[in-house]
Amino acid sequence: MHALISELTELVGESGLVSDAALAERATSYWNSDPTTARALVKPASTQEVSAILKYCHDHDQTVVVQGGLTGVVAGCEASEADVIVSLERMNQIEEIDDIENVATVQAGVILQNLHEALEPKGLLFPLDLGARGSCTVGGNVATNAGGINVLRYGMMRNLVLGLEVVLMDGTVLSSMYPMLKNNTGYDLKQLFIGSEGTLGVVTRIMVRLFPQPTSRQSAMVALDSFDKVMTLLNRLQGELAGTLSAFEVMWQNYYEGVTGEGQHRPPLARDYPFYTIIEAEGFDEANDAARFERLLENAFEDGLVSDAVIAQSERERQDVWIVREEFDPILPAYLYDVSLPIKHMNDYAVELDQRLRSELAGTYPVVFGHIADGNLHIFVLPYKNDEHHHAADQVLYETLAKYGGSVSAEHGIGIEKRAWLSMNRSEDELMLMRNLKQVLDPKHLLNPGRVFA
């Protein structure tokens, strides 16, 4: 143990190593306030230091857990007493913002919101955005193929990565830092590392695509009386607002009721509609965008699609709309799920899940909302009781999901928490191939051990 600490200190310096009491002051993760347990935590300041640390650990059969912003929700960053933690927190430099190529080059530890803020004065946008923006890192976004609220328009993280530098467990630095959108030169190796949750390599530097910052934004909350109308409205707006529709978030009634109760968020619309959606469009035609948005919603109202609507007339009113979707503390504690399934099956799934939970686990029920245009639902199951109840809820929820061809993880990944359900979506042959890829890239199984598969 002493040898490990002194060797690692040699690699990263005194200020780059955290152990003992200082380490115990850190929480295990955002969701788990227990003190972090690990042999040590190292904070490399460069790709070379990451490489040296991994090579040392590889040579000494030392397991490594990689940490970004700690806000992942599948326990991917939680270390055990046997692990060394590699935290990318000191690799937080935005190296270059190129407004001709529309590319930013960043170190993996850059916090997403810091990148957003650096781009804004230049009229540029990095469109990945999610609730954890203030803590999550761009490297973590790559490792987990993050999704979030703008996938509808800009795609997931995979679609936004142009160049990538990764360090393999044996210390090899694989660098493919090309800023071009098109680069069909052999196998696109970076795809292996996007979304594989740090089990195949440690992301150190990234080139991401930038877009022009929209100059107009329209936001509305809309109430509807059936899920068929929700789907019809979505399809209609995907046409009419194509290229500018940036969010279409849906909340089922009990979600909306739950967050707008007495003393909670102010409800922008009455609380008794079956469905609510938040619609946002971001455009570049300030002179016409607002009027057109309003006209399209009016048409939908006149056609009986929409029961009621409020269009935000100020940033303040926009916040009032979004807080209902983004701050769901009034509902917690609950078991959180993140699934995807065909849009046309979503409401049938929600109804059947509600029936099954109530009948099989008396008093248990789901609260449903999500990014439906991406096929993505988030579900809270309540009440929050204990592990046994949690597992029973998992069983009902995923079994019902399987009937509708759903996926057990839309954007959160597998981590440790969802391993048991991976085989619902991936065949034995697929799992075998995943293991074979792991074997090629980390034959000693030292990197983020036990993530994705045991």
Added chain:
Amino acid sequence: MHALISELTELVGESGLVSDAALAERATSYWNSDPTTARALVKPASTQEVSAILKYCHDHDQTVVVQGGLTGVVAGCEASEADVIVSLERMNQIEEIDDIENVATVQAGVILQNLHEALEPKGLLFPLDLGARGSCTVGGNVATNAGGINVLRYGMMRNLVLGLEVVLMDGTVLSSMYPMLKNNTGYDLKQLFIGSEGTLGVVTRIMVRLFPQPTSRQSAMVALDSFDKVMTLLNRLQGELAGTLSAFEVMWQNYYEGVTGEGQHRPPLARDYPFYTIIEAEGFDEANDAARFERLLENAFEDGLVSDAVIAQSERERQDVWIVREEFDPILPAYLYDVSLPIKHMNDYAVELDQRLRSELAGTYPVVFGHIADGNLHIFVLPYKNDEHHHAADQVLYETLAKYGGSVSAEHGIGIEKRAWLSMNRSEDELMLMRNLKQVLDPKHLLNPGRVFA
């Protein structure tokens, strides 16, 4: 040989097998009219037949070359006398068009244009589009990660694939036919098969993303007097027309002169400007799109960015603009290149390449055009002489490209023709990892042998 033919015939039936004289009637590829040489050509009609063929070949150490539309330009589909050809031409069914999920499920042998035509009456668009649309197949588009003219707005093929079914060389069927945009369940194995040019598995079925068919389209050809102005105009329109700008094609002067000479295409604009661009926007606001497009180009003209412009007022006029870009026969024969590099270096590269070719290979010169917003240039080098001259031109072109951080293949892939240049863009460590992946998926090196790397 006889055993091979009779065994394969048993797997696919008489009508599924082509050999001897019938085989020799087929050309080697679109670009090579020599008779096809191969032991046999099989035309499986189902995934099960593909699996049975590959398993048989695997068990008998028989090399296999996979064929789609034969229009690839790096000799990826050209078989040798020792190979069995697997042609996907009978797997040409569009299985489902789902206008709620906006997903089409197709067999790999569906011709791209047939998919376009099936979608149009439903108001849907599959946005991948390229010159070979009438012959290339969706499976080939996946295998090569095809690009084309709409990448600027919709991304490359990788970005359009939701679900994928692949048969491995040993006959294993890997099926991940999920229609959801978000599906972070373990490693995203389909990414391995997209763009790996059929060397890791045979694509059999695909679920692709669909988009609403735009209801308005504006097309213009614009002349500019410097490349700086081309870049400025591109950046400006990427903002002003964001979400609707679908093409921004650039032609250097000698390209434009070359295709609009005496007896060739009619020049939409005078022939003496240094740069020409074709700009296209596809929108959904018929009432306003045309006027706005015209206003934005007028502004660019008034600001001195644009020297001259013509906006197409009819489909006929639009064709007159596009034919200049799409039908470049007047320039041929020539050596064709497909490279990518940072936009800001493109003109310096073009100028330096022109100087070097003229001085090092007397009388040799480049003709440059391309999808510059994607970082992609196509280059013809003339005159067309012989292999020795071709190789000398390769040397000058790629050496000069390396100085500017360019990629030897933007969208065409590596195939057989570009293998020698792959190491310019990929490190020894990257090439080693590619070989290791090949080893995992095709340990006997039977599938599309010699493609990507020897």
